[in-house]
Amino acid sequence: MSWFKREDNEIVNDSEKTVRTEGLWIRCPDCGKILFKAELEANQRVCWHCGHHFRIDARTRIENLLEPGYELVDLELRSTDPLNFTDLKPYKRRLAEAQTKTGLNDAIVNAIGQLGPHSVVMSVMEYAFIGGSMGAVVGETIARAVDRSLATRHPLIIVAASGGARMMEGIASLMQLAKISAGLARMDDAKIPYISVMTDPTTGGVTASFAMLGDLNIAEPGALIGFAGPRVIEQTIRQKLPEGFQRSEFLLEHGFLDAIVPRKEMKDYLSQTLSWMGA
Known part of the structure; x- marks a missing residue:
């Protein structure tokens, strides 16, 4: 024109x-x-x-911690809908939307590889997948990481980021707390190191089970860590909570954590710690 x-x-x-x-x-x-x-x-x-x-996604966290050449494993597991659960929307739709959003089948990624000179097994939770909630697939994936660690005698590192148990799966979700804890007890008996890394947020049944069962329990700065969230607690007791309550610094001060490690120092810290553990 x-x-x-x-x-x-x-x-x-x-x-x-x-x-x-x-x-x-x-x-x-x-x-x-x-x-x-x-x-x-x-x-x-x-x-x-x-x-x-x-917050960062699970795959990025693995890239930050493991040397090139690591392998992602146990990716084939997928959640079902055993209760045919519906709240504001059907659980099946929530799963499909979360899978599209994250590119993952569920809120967990397992990897095997090298952290510095150490061969390790790693499970990393994905908070962007339905709040990192733990259902049957998350529990089974972590249980497989525990079994792999027992079979190879390689240290296990679990990086938690979760809102707790996945209510859409009911008792099948709650059962995972005991299932994983029992596996970690076997690791303790076998004297295989398990390091728990808590990130923002780590709450609910995840905190009440495997996140606090490490031989070493560490966290990133400023991470929210607890069972019920601060808003729920304030509504229940009708009192204002102290500043910084349930943050990692508060937990370290009160003896619930062994250390707070900045993200950029995490890889070196874990490698040095594994050396001290004789891994």
């Missing part, structure tokens, strides 16, 4: 041109600074102004 036949609103002057930047920046919830997302990813999603630890 000739320029003189164009409508005025089809012509854009240089002064009217805009550059779309949606999704390129994110505000730190602690210090309020605006962060360039690409730089945040390169910094392992840790704010370089205040040290706030943003």
Whole structure:
């Protein structure tokens, strides 16, 4: 079309041109600074102004901790809907949406590989998958990691990020707490190291079971760790909780954690600890 036949609103002057930047920046919830997302990813999603630890996905966490050449295992397991459960939407639809969103079959990823010079078995939870809730598949996947650790005598590392048991699976979900705890007791009898790493958030039945059963229990800075969340507790006791209640620093101060380890130091810390354990 000739320029003189164009409508005025089809012509854009240089002064009217805009550059779309949606999704390129994110505000730190602690210090309020605006962060360039690409730089945040390169910094392992840790704010370089205040040290706030943003949540990261399971696969990225494995990449951060294990040497190249690691293998993802037990990926074939998929949740079913044993109770034909429906709340605001059918459980089957929730599963399908979470699988599309995360690219995972459930809220857990198992890996075997090298952490520094050490051969390890690792289970990492995915909070973006229905709040990292633990159903039958998560329980079975962790149980397989325990069995693999027992068979190879390689140390086990579980990185928790969970809202607790998955209510849509009822008693089948709650059974996983005892199932995993029993497996970890076998590891203790066999003198095979188990390190529990708690990240934001680690709550509910996960905290009440395997997350607190490590030979070493460590956490990232600022992680919410507890059974019921602070809002539920405040509503129950009708009192305001202390500042920082249920955060990892509070738990360390009160003897529930062995250490708080920043994300960028986690790999070296775990490697050194495994050396001390004789792994």
